[in-house]
Structure formats: structure tokens, C-alpha cells
Amino acid sequence: MEPTLLVVQFLNGIQLGTLLFLVASGLTLVFGILDVINLAHGVVYMVGAYAAASTFVRSGSLALAIAIAPVAALLVGLLLDRLVLRFLYDRNHLDQVLATFGVILFVDEAVRAIFGPAALPYPLPPAFEWSLELPGGATYPAWRLVIIVSGLVLAAILFGILHRTRAGMVVRAAATDPGMLAMLGVDIRRLFLVVLGAGSALAGFAGALAGPIVAVQPGMGDSVLILSFVVIVTGGLGSVQGALLGSFLVGLADTLGRSFLTDLLRLLLPPAAANEVGPALASMAIYLVMAIVLLIRPQGLVSLRRAAR
Amino acid sequence: MRLAIGMLTATALLVGTAQAQELRVGFMATFTGPGANLGQHLRDGFLLGLDHLGGKLGGLDTRLFIADDQLKPDVARQEVDKLLEKEKVHFVVGVVFSNILLAIYKPVIESGAFLISANAGPSQIAGAQCSERFFSTSWQNDQTHSALGKYAQEKGYKRVFLLAPNYQAGKDGLTGFKRYYKGTVVDEVYTQLGAVDFSAEIAKIQAAKPDAVYAFMPGGPGIALVKQYFQAGLTKQIPLLSAFTVDDTSLPALGSAAEGLISASQWAADFDNPANRRFVADFRAKYGYVPSYFAAQAYDAAQFLDAGIKGAGGRLDDKAALRDALRRAQFPSVKGKWKLNTNHIPINDFYYVTPGKLADGTPAMVKGELVFADYGDEYAKDCPMRW
Incomplete structure (x- = not known):
């Protein structure tokens, strides 16, 4: 195994992790503050990608496309709250899952009806059509570097707000013990709307970033949503810090599993058997990581709630 | 009334x-x-x-x-x-x-x-x-794969990297390819069905340096693969042959990222x-x-x-x-x-097909050279019907 390949695959894992973090951070806060399971979060990611793709194709400006995506996602996120989520705050988790799953089906079909079933074109401008040369002959595509850098910058800003400002302190307090905070006179519902809006904007931004590397088509948010749930359960529900750790863990486990598991198994098994077992095991890798984490720390990597809860 | x-x-x-x-x-x-x-x-x-x-x-x-x-x-x-x-x-x-x-x-x-x-x-x-x-x-499903296998064989590609989703049709597809391709298969990678991130696989391709890549990746994942392959700068370096991946259903979304890629078909516009x-x-x-x-x-x-x-x-x-x-x-x-x-x-x-332009300049898959003439599938001999 060449060391450069390891470096590239490590970068790939980090890149997948940053995208996941942008989606998972909103999801985990929404759950932490109002105990709401919001399956419709993946739909908001899709809305971001669609907004960016259609803006880019019409205007030719990538900057405009990426600026519009979070705004569209924020509006859709708040609209979903008005239409669906706010009736679910006090309902049980099963009701929330059923209702927001319905939202996924509805929005996926609505997007299909409006934009058609085919994938939208969302090419990269030539300015990003280059790759970073790594020592050892490997290369790394520029756009993936953009994803890593902008994702990490956003994560830093998010942590700055959460840990250095009063508003952030309130959000963290709400995720830890919303009942106590409400008694102290904070309007939890309004706070929730702010967090939902911000989370939606982040997910929409992630959709705009991912658009050029995936297919912008109905249902594109579903696989991201599943991974994001794995991330927030692994990281600890309600914790943004946990979401960050979980994202990188899941991103790396998935990428490194796909890269090296089959090759490693070939050392132990006959090639045909390794080809059977390797891919199956690689697609299970993130769930295995989650299971191991939960076995050791049932509350996830970072736990906010006190033991009493 | x-x-x-x-x-x-x-x-x-x-x-x-x-x-x-x-x-x-x-x-x-x-x-x-x-x-x-x-x-x-x-x-x-x-x-x-x-x-x-x-x-x-x-x-x-x-x-x-x-x-x-x-x-x-x-x-x-x-x-x-x-x-x-x-x-x-x-x-x-x-x-x-x-x-x-x-x-x-x-x-x-x-x-x-x-x-x-x-x-x-x-x-x-x-x-x-x-x-x-x-x-x-x-x-029959295998025919397109076999046509591309024959194409790779005729082109003289010595080392080919294979990529398909991890399900029955994926494995059948690669088997169909190998029926007519006799060179070395450098690696045979199966991805999770529906997966849209191919960064790990592309890095493996870069490391393996094959003469060509053969992919069977239908639908959204195929669009993602072709875009990512292009962004990694590989499209011009290592030919990407594919079946049911680059066609007139995906070409509008792929645009210039699909330029020069090869597929096979019994029909073209x-x-x-x-x-x-x-x-x-x-x-x-x-x-x-x-x-x-x-x-x-x-x-x-x-x-x-x-x-x-x-x-x-x-x-x-x-x-x-x-x-x-x-x-x-x-x-x-x-x-x-x-x-x-x-x-x-x-x-x-079966002809090989590649992205090109129709007479009025609209992008479409266009016909290349003939790969297989009068190609009946390999399974017909197992069918007892005679007429």
C-alpha cells in the first residue's frame, strides 16, 4: 500500500465528513432542543442543490448559485416548520417519523413534477477544473479542496458562535436542558425556529457544494439523511461537537473501508471470496463503527444530558 | 331530452x-x-x-x-x-x-x-x-457489456479496471464484459448500490494506472461517477468505457464531463x-x-x-x-x-457510441464503428423453443 494513496483516501474521508457535518449539525440541534426527529432534513439538502443548479445554469455565476442555495433552503425549512413540524413538537417520535417521512415523499415527487425526473446539469466552471498535485503522482481535485476548506471554516464559525457568544450559550443550554431554560424565561419555540433555519441553511449550502460532484435529482437527499443519522447517533444526540467527531469518524470509516477492506481481505481469503465479502463489509463499516461506539458509550461520543435524564 | x-x-x-x-x-x-x-x-x-x-x-x-x-x-x-x-x-x-x-x-x-x-x-x-x-x-442484458469487452479487446487495452454496483446485475455485467475481454483485469471493485461518492474508487484507479476503466453504473450514481472522474482529471488520461451509464438519459446532466467517453448500443439517434x-x-x-x-x-x-x-x-x-x-x-x-x-x-x-452532436448541433450519443454484427445472445442455446 502506497503512502500517497493513504493520504488521498484520508482526504477523501475528511471531505465526506465535512459534507456530512454541514447536514448533521442542524439535525442534531433540532433533536436536542425540541426532541424532534426531522427526517425532512435531507429534503432541504436537495432543495439547496436544486436552487444552486438552476441558478448556476441560468446565470452562469457559481458565487450567486452558492449564495442562493442556503436562502432557498432556509425558506423551505421554515415553511416545513409552519406546515408540518410545529404540529409535532409534543407528539411522540413515531408520529414525527411518519409525518416527516411523508414530507420526503411529497417533496421528492413535487421536485420531480416541477423539474422533471432527469438529473439537472450542474457543471463546475473551468476555474475549478484542476487538481492539486500530490507528491508520489497522486492528484486531488480542486473542488473537493473547496468543500473541505469551506466546510471547516463554517464549522469553526459555528463553534465560535456556540462557545463564544451569549446566543450560542443559550442554544447549548437549550440542547442540554430545554425545560430548565424555558423556566428561566427563554422562548424555546423561537429559539428552535432560529436553529432550524440555520440548520436548514447549512444543509442547503452542503447541497450546493455537493451538487457538482453528485447527480442533482429527486431523492438525492435520502442517502445523506441516513448517513447523517448515523453521525448524530454516533456523536451523541444534540451535540454539535459530537456531530463533528461523528462526521469525521463516519466519513473516514466509509472511505477507508471502501478503499482497503477488500485488499486486506485478499491477504486472508481467496480472491473470489474477498470480492464477495469485501464490498459487503465495506458498506457495513459505518454501522459497525456506530455499534462499537454505542457499545462502549451508549450516549454517543459526546454526551450533553446529565445522567439523570 | x-x-x-x-x-x-x-x-x-x-x-x-x-x-x-x-x-x-x-x-x-x-x-x-x-x-x-x-x-x-x-x-x-x-x-x-x-x-x-x-x-x-x-x-x-x-x-x-x-x-x-x-x-x-x-x-x-x-x-x-x-x-x-x-x-x-x-x-x-x-x-x-x-x-x-x-x-x-x-x-x-x-x-x-x-x-x-x-x-x-x-x-x-x-x-x-x-x-x-x-x-x-x-x-439481452449481457450484450452491451460483451460489446464493450470486445471493444476493449480490439483496442488492445492490456490492463483494465472494472467497477460495478454490488448486486446481481453488476456482477452479471462484469461477467459479460470479461466474456470477450481477454486482457488482465487489474482490479474488480464493487460499490454499494446507490452510493454516489466515488472518491475512494477513483483514488484506487489512479494508483493502479490501468490502460482503461470499464464501469457499469446506471442512474444517478453513474452521473456522479462520470463527473468525479472528470474532475479528477482522468477523463483524458485513462479511457472510461461504460454501459448504461453515459447515454441520452444522462448526457444532459453530464455535459462536457462525458466528452470522449465510450459506450455501446444497438441504436443511436x-x-x-x-x-x-x-x-x-x-x-x-x-x-x-x-x-x-x-x-x-x-x-x-x-x-x-x-x-x-x-x-x-x-x-x-x-x-x-x-x-x-x-x-x-x-x-x-x-x-x-x-x-x-x-x-x-x-x-x-452493436456499435460503439460516444457523445457527439446531431446535425443541428444538439448533444446526443452518436454512432461509432461496428463492434458486433448480427449478435445473438449467449443464452438462446438454453432456450428449448425452436421455430
């Missing part, structure tokens, strides 16, 4: 009995979920075929029932039962995906109706489980024959997009039914005569020729 309505009703009833020989056709494809785009191509092709025949197949008044299989075998079963029992269709046409075709195969065949596949061609149905009630206007020129021009005028092989095969399905029913003198209840007429059916196929194998699957010429 009441009298007038009564008379109208009576007339309608009389007309109804006079036209007892109404042809009822069920059209099943995937219209929701990730495969919906393909279903749309398939349906639009069939509808245009019906249109060109004045709405009458074989000269019979035709009622069309469109059903959505949702790419779920259990839903397909329910929908096809409805078509057979409630709508009493004579033909079930369509079907994008092999698992759907396998799910509805027995119910349709055993009901006495005919099943016409306009796309899917799983090996079981081409081989031992073939039926005189089943016909195809497309191909620039085939120069009168039937195809009319098909492509009218399709684009009616639906506003470039037809794919899905649309072409479904268009042929309408023409094929028309010719078969005419050959049987429009008699739908004499199943043996109808079967014989379908076997003998001749019509101006958009492929330029039409010939069925003993297993009722067409014998096709």
Missing part, C-alpha cells in the same frame, strides 16, 4: 358491440423514484409509436393502461394483476428494470397475455425460462434510415428532448405489435396464430433491421 339521451346510449352500446375487437394494452414502467427518468423515455417512445400508427395497433382500436411499478417488485405484481384481471389486457408492454420483469413474468405468461419487454432482458428469460408468450424489442429520421425528428418535436435507446426500443415495440397483430388478421384470441405472426412480424425498425432470435430476443448489430 330523456329520449335523446336514451338514443345516444343505445347508439353507444351498438357501437360498443360492433367494436368488440378492442385491443387492450397495459404499459408498465418506472415513473416514480430514481428510475423515473428512464420510465419517461420508455413511455414517450411507445406513445409516439402509437401516435404514428393513428392510435391503432394492428388496425384495432387500442386502449392503453399505464401502470407505475415504482421500481418495487411487490408493487409491480399488484399493478400487473390489476392490468390482467381488471383491465383484461391482451399485452403487457414496457419494463425498464430486470427485477421488475422477473417479478411480473410468470403472472403475465400464465394469464395467457403476451409480455413485450421494451428494455429489460435478464438471462433467465433469454435462456431456460424462455416463453412463447414473451417477446423483446431490446436485447444518428442512425441514418427513414424510420429513424422520422422517429427522432417527431420525438424531439413532440417531447422537446433527444430520445434514448429506451425510447427507440419502446417505439419499435409499438411497431412490432402493430405488425404482429396485422399478421394475425387482428384476431387476438387465437394465441398460437398471434405468436406465429409476432415471430414473423416485419416492420421498419429504427435500428434499420429487425430479426428475432429463437428465444424471441432481437439479434442486433
Whole structure:
């Protein structure tokens, strides 16, 4: 195994992790503050990608496309709250899952009806059509570097707000013990709307970033949503810090599993058997990581709630 | 007034009995979920075929029932039962995906109706489980893969890297490729079905430095793969050959990222024959997009039914005569020729195809050189039918 390949695959894992973090951070806060399971979060990611793709194709400006995506996602996120989520705050988790799953089906079909079933074109401008040369002959595509850098910058800003400002302190307090905070006179519902809006904007931004590397088509948010749930359960529900750790863990486990598991198994098994077992095991890798984490720390990597809860 | 309505009703009833020989056709494809785009191509092709025949197949008044299989075998079963029992269709046409075709195969065949596949061609149905009630206007699944294997062999690629989703059709596809490719397979990588991030696989390709890559990656994942392959700067360095990945359904989303990539097909929009020129021009005028092989095969399905029913003198209840007429059916196929194998699957010429431009500059897959002439699939020998 060449060391450069390891470096590239490590970068790939980090890149997948940053995208996941942008989606998972909103999801985990929404759950932490109002105990709401919001399956419709993946739909908001899709809305971001669609907004960016259609803006880019019409205007030719990538900057405009990426600026519009979070705004569209924020509006859709708040609209979903008005239409669906706010009736679910006090309902049980099963009701929330059923209702927001319905939202996924509805929005996926609505997007299909409006934009058609085919994938939208969302090419990269030539300015990003280059790759970073790594020592050892490997290369790394520029756009993936953009994803890593902008994702990490956003994560830093998010942590700055959460840990250095009063508003952030309130959000963290709400995720830890919303009942106590409400008694102290904070309007939890309004706070929730702010967090939902911000989370939606982040997910929409992630959709705009991912658009050029995936297919912008109905249902594109579903696989991201599943991974994001794995991330927030692994990281600890309600914790943004946990979401960050979980994202990188899941991103790396998935990428490194796909890269090296089959090759490693070939050392132990006959090639045909390794080809059977390797891919199956690689697609299970993130769930295995989650299971191991939960076995050791049932509350996830970072736990906010006190033991009493 | 009441009298007038009564008379109208009576007339309608009389007309109804006079036209007892109404042809009822069920059209099943995937219209929701990730495969919906393909279903749309398939349906639009069939509808245009019906249109060109004045709405009458074989000269019979035709009622069309469109059903959505949702790419779920259990839903397909329910929908096809409805078509057979409630709508009493004579033909079930369509079907994008092999698992759907396998799910509805027995119910349709055993009901006495005919099943016409306009796309899917799983090996079981081409081989031992073939039926005189089943016909195809497309191909057997392996054929496109084999054509690309032969292309890679003829091009002299010594080391090829293979990539496919980790499910039965993925493994079958790579087997089909290897049937005619005799060089070294550097690595054979199977990805999770539906996965859209190929960064890890692309890094492996870069490290393995093969002469070419062969990928079978249909749908959204295929679009993601081609874009990421392009962004990694590999498109110009290592030729990417693919089946059911770069075609007229994905080309609009791929744009310049697909430039120079190679696939194979028994049909392309620039085939120069009168039937195809009319098909492509009218399709684009009616639906506003470039037809794919899905649309072409479904268009042929309408023409094929028309010719078969005419050959049987429009008699739908004499199943043996109808079967014989379908076997003998001749019509101006958009492929330029039409010939069925003993297993009722067409014998096709396969060309390599690549993104190019039609006469008016619209991007489309265009025909390259011939790879296989009169290519009948490998499973026909296992089919006991002789005629």
C-alpha cells in the first residue's frame, strides 16, 4: 500500500465528513432542543442543490448559485416548520417519523413534477477544473479542496458562535436542558425556529457544494439523511461537537473501508471470496463503527444530558 | 331530452358491440423514484409509436393502461394483476428494470397475455425460462457489456479496471464484459448500490494506472461517477468505457464531463434510415428532448405489435396464430433491421457510441464503428423453443 494513496483516501474521508457535518449539525440541534426527529432534513439538502443548479445554469455565476442555495433552503425549512413540524413538537417520535417521512415523499415527487425526473446539469466552471498535485503522482481535485476548506471554516464559525457568544450559550443550554431554560424565561419555540433555519441553511449550502460532484435529482437527499443519522447517533444526540467527531469518524470509516477492506481481505481469503465479502463489509463499516461506539458509550461520543435524564 | 339521451346510449352500446375487437394494452414502467427518468423515455417512445400508427395497433382500436411499478417488485405484481384481471389486457408492454420483469413474468405468461419487454432482458428469460408468450424489442442484458469487452479487446487495452454496483446485475455485467475481454483485469471493485461518492474508487484507479476503466453504473450514481472522474482529471488520461451509464438519459446532466467517453448500443439517434429520421425528428418535436435507446426500443415495440397483430388478421384470441405472426412480424425498425432470435430476443448489430452532436448541433450519443454484427445472445442455446 502506497503512502500517497493513504493520504488521498484520508482526504477523501475528511471531505465526506465535512459534507456530512454541514447536514448533521442542524439535525442534531433540532433533536436536542425540541426532541424532534426531522427526517425532512435531507429534503432541504436537495432543495439547496436544486436552487444552486438552476441558478448556476441560468446565470452562469457559481458565487450567486452558492449564495442562493442556503436562502432557498432556509425558506423551505421554515415553511416545513409552519406546515408540518410545529404540529409535532409534543407528539411522540413515531408520529414525527411518519409525518416527516411523508414530507420526503411529497417533496421528492413535487421536485420531480416541477423539474422533471432527469438529473439537472450542474457543471463546475473551468476555474475549478484542476487538481492539486500530490507528491508520489497522486492528484486531488480542486473542488473537493473547496468543500473541505469551506466546510471547516463554517464549522469553526459555528463553534465560535456556540462557545463564544451569549446566543450560542443559550442554544447549548437549550440542547442540554430545554425545560430548565424555558423556566428561566427563554422562548424555546423561537429559539428552535432560529436553529432550524440555520440548520436548514447549512444543509442547503452542503447541497450546493455537493451538487457538482453528485447527480442533482429527486431523492438525492435520502442517502445523506441516513448517513447523517448515523453521525448524530454516533456523536451523541444534540451535540454539535459530537456531530463533528461523528462526521469525521463516519466519513473516514466509509472511505477507508471502501478503499482497503477488500485488499486486506485478499491477504486472508481467496480472491473470489474477498470480492464477495469485501464490498459487503465495506458498506457495513459505518454501522459497525456506530455499534462499537454505542457499545462502549451508549450516549454517543459526546454526551450533553446529565445522567439523570 | 330523456329520449335523446336514451338514443345516444343505445347508439353507444351498438357501437360498443360492433367494436368488440378492442385491443387492450397495459404499459408498465418506472415513473416514480430514481428510475423515473428512464420510465419517461420508455413511455414517450411507445406513445409516439402509437401516435404514428393513428392510435391503432394492428388496425384495432387500442386502449392503453399505464401502470407505475415504482421500481418495487411487490408493487409491480399488484399493478400487473390489476392490468390482467381488471383491465383484461391482451399485452403487457414496457419494463425498464430486470427485477421488475422477473417479478411480473410468470403472472403475465400464465394469464395467457403476451409480455413485450421494451428494455429489460435478464438471462433467465433469454435462456431456460424462455416463453412463447414473451417477446423483446431490446436485447439481452449481457450484450452491451460483451460489446464493450470486445471493444476493449480490439483496442488492445492490456490492463483494465472494472467497477460495478454490488448486486446481481453488476456482477452479471462484469461477467459479460470479461466474456470477450481477454486482457488482465487489474482490479474488480464493487460499490454499494446507490452510493454516489466515488472518491475512494477513483483514488484506487489512479494508483493502479490501468490502460482503461470499464464501469457499469446506471442512474444517478453513474452521473456522479462520470463527473468525479472528470474532475479528477482522468477523463483524458485513462479511457472510461461504460454501459448504461453515459447515454441520452444522462448526457444532459453530464455535459462536457462525458466528452470522449465510450459506450455501446444497438441504436443511436444518428442512425441514418427513414424510420429513424422520422422517429427522432417527431420525438424531439413532440417531447422537446433527444430520445434514448429506451425510447427507440419502446417505439419499435409499438411497431412490432402493430405488425404482429396485422399478421394475425387482428384476431387476438387465437394465441398460437398471434405468436406465429409476432415471430414473423416485419416492420421498419429504427435500428434499420429487425430479426428475432429463437428465444424471441432481437439479434442486433452493436456499435460503439460516444457523445457527439446531431446535425443541428444538439448533444446526443452518436454512432461509432461496428463492434458486433448480427449478435445473438449467449443464452438462446438454453432456450428449448425452436421455430
